[in-house]
Amino acid sequence: xxxxxxxxxxxxxxxxVELEVGGIDVSFTNSSAMxxxxxxxxxxxxxxxMRRHAMVPGRWQLMAELSYEFIAKTVRDTIGTxxxxxxxxxxxxxxxxxxxxxxxxxxxxxxxxxxxxxxxALAAFIFLGVTLLGFVRHGFKFLTFFLPPGVPIxxxxxxxxxxxxxxxxxxxxxxxxxxxxxxxxxxxLAVFAGFVVALGVFGVAPFIFIVLLYGLETLxxxxxxxxxxxxxxxxxxxxxHLHH
Amino acid sequence: xxxxxxxxxxxxxxxxVITFVALYFAMAKFALPKIAHVLEERRKRIDANxxxxxxxxxxxxxxxxxxEETLAKARDAAHEALRQATQELSQxxxxxxxxxxxxLGERTKAAETRIQEAREKAYGEIREIAIxxxxxATAKLIGGTVPKExxxxxxxxxxxxxx
Numbered sequence: 001x002x003x004x005x006x007x008x009x010x011x012x013x014x015x016x017v018e019l020e021v022g023g024i025d026v027s028f029t030n031s032s033a034m035x036x037x038x039x040x041x042x043x044x045x046x047x048x049x050m051r052r053h054a055m056v057p058g059r060w061q062l063m064a065e066l067s068y069e070f071i072a073k074t075v076r077d078t079i080g081t082x083x084x085x086x087x088x089x090x091x092x093x094x095x096x097x098x099x100x101x102x103x104x105x106x107x108x109x110x111x112x113x114x115x116x117x118x119x120x121a122l123a124a125f126i127f128l129g130v131t132l133l134g135f136v137r138h139g140f141k142f143l144t145f146f147l148p149p150g151v152p153i154x155x156x157x158x159x160x161x162x163x164x165x166x167x168x169x170x171x172x173x174x175x176x177x178x179x180x181x182x183x184x185x186x187x188x189l190a191v192f193a194g195f196v197v198a199l200g201v202f203g204v205a206p207f208i209f210i211v212l213l214y215g216l217e218t219l220x221x222x223x224x225x226x227x228x229x230x231x232x233x234x235x236x237x238x239x240x241h242l243h244h
Numbered sequence: 245x246x247x248x249x250x251x252x253x254x255x256x257x258x259x260x261v262i263t264f265v266a267l268y269f270a271m272a273k274f275a276l277p278k279i280a281h282v283l284e285e286r287r288k289r290i291d292a293n294x295x296x297x298x299x300x301x302x303x304x305x306x307x308x309x310x311x312e313e314t315l316a317k318a319r320d321a322a323h324e325a326l327r328q329a330t331q332e333l334s335q336x337x338x339x340x341x342x343x344x345x346x347x348l349g350e351r352t353k354a355a356e357t358r359i360q361e362a363r364e365k366a367y368g369e370i371r372e373i374a375i376x377x378x379x380x381a382t383a384k385l386i387g388g389t390v391p392k393e394x395x396x397x398x399x400x401x402x403x404x405x406x407x
Contacts, residue, residue, distance in 0.1 A: 008245055008246060011245075011246040011247060012246045013246055013249065013252040013255075013256070015255070019255075024254055024258065025251065025254045025255050026254070026255055026258045026259070027255045028255075028259070029252070029255050029256070029259070031255070031256050031259065032255065032256075032259035032263075035259050035260060035263040035264075036259075036263060038263070038267075039263045039264075039266055039267040039270070042267060042270075042271075043267070043270045043275065046271075046275040046278075046279070047274070047275060047278075050275070050278050050279055050282065053278065053281075053282045055285070055286060055289065057282075061282075064279060065279060065282070065283060068276065068279045068280075068283070069283070087276070088268065088271050088272035088276055089268065091271055091276060092264070092267050092268045092271045092272075095267070095271070096263075096264060096267060112260075114247070115246075115247050115256060116247050117247070117252075117253045117256050117257060118256055118257075118260055121256075121257045121260055121261075122260070122264075179247070183247065
């Protein structure tokens with residue numbers, strides 16, 4: 001565990017309600033509370049903004065429609081018409097990560113996606129799902145994914161391991177990218193926030209830096225959610241179309 | 245580092261699964277179909293309006309074409325009527341000129357005939373008078389009579405020389 005005023009203190013998991021089911025620790029933690037807040041806010045945002053479902057949308061309805069069309073377009077562009085089946089999943093994924101990242105930026109809140117286990121669980125699920133999808137659609141032909149067509153056969157011993165490693169590293173890169181971005185951003189904010197207090201009057205300099213960094217982190221929060229969604233789309237597309 | 249506390253992994257994953265699945269169903273069953281429905285309705289409405297606008301435009305164009313056609317037809321008819329009238333009038337004028345020319349010629353001829361007749365008559369009378377004058381003059385001058393045939397002969401020959 002971190003020291004009392006460590007910049008890493010903000011990531012600490014605290015059990016609000018201790019629970020255990022079948023020998024598994026299912027305690028309701030601050031992370032669980034944040035996840036619940038995230039899904040409630042998303043549901044409230046989408047249902048309240050679409051409540052009047054006007055022909056000419058208002059501001060809130062427009063935001064809901066824009067987020068829908070933004071992800072719909074991403075899915076359509078990367079997967080094609082077959083991507084329609086995966087749209088609800090990609091949309092849920094994007095909104096969950098976006099709201100987790102966004103809410104985590106509120107001071108003294110908790111960032112669900114800063115924990116590697118959370119992002120890894122998502123990435124692993126996507127990885128397993130995509131691999132399963134590939135085998136269901138193409139059978140054992142899916143294994144040819146590791147040997148692109150038109151490659152001379154004598155290169156196979158070299159190329160297949162490379163492709164395999166790059167395929168297996170997908171969940172790692174996917175999860176580490178998101179978690180590391182969140183972790184680094186929030187740690188930096190905490191470190192410079194400590195400087196503001198420590199430097200007294202001269203704390204204005206790190207304070208200005210924090211304001212700027214906060215803007216950058218807002219961008220990163222959105223960007224990482226988008227990157228996660230887009231990469232998921234690309235993986236699904238790979239499994240469906242095998243070779244482009 | 246809190247991210248590395250293994251005992252904290254289980255509750256996080258369990259709650260992630262619970263909340264994510266709940267959110268997935270909320271999105272897939274309620275929120276997304278509703279937004280899709282609204283977007284679809286709007287797209288349909290826009291398409292219908294565009295279609296109607298296209299139909300109206302075609303209609304307006306057809307009306308414009310019909311108007312142009314009618315206008316062209318009317319112009320042609322006017323041209324035709326004008327041409328016919330001009331032709332008729334010129335024919336009438338030619339006819340009347342010809343008739344006038346004819347009557348003028350006839351009258352001129354008649355007048356000429358009358359003049360000729362008058363002249364011939366006048367010449368005849370002059371001959372008679374000349375003969376009588378010559379008869380009388382010879383009688384007075386010579387005191388004898390000269391046969392009438394010679395006098396007539398002399399006068400006619402003189403007249404022929406003059407003319």
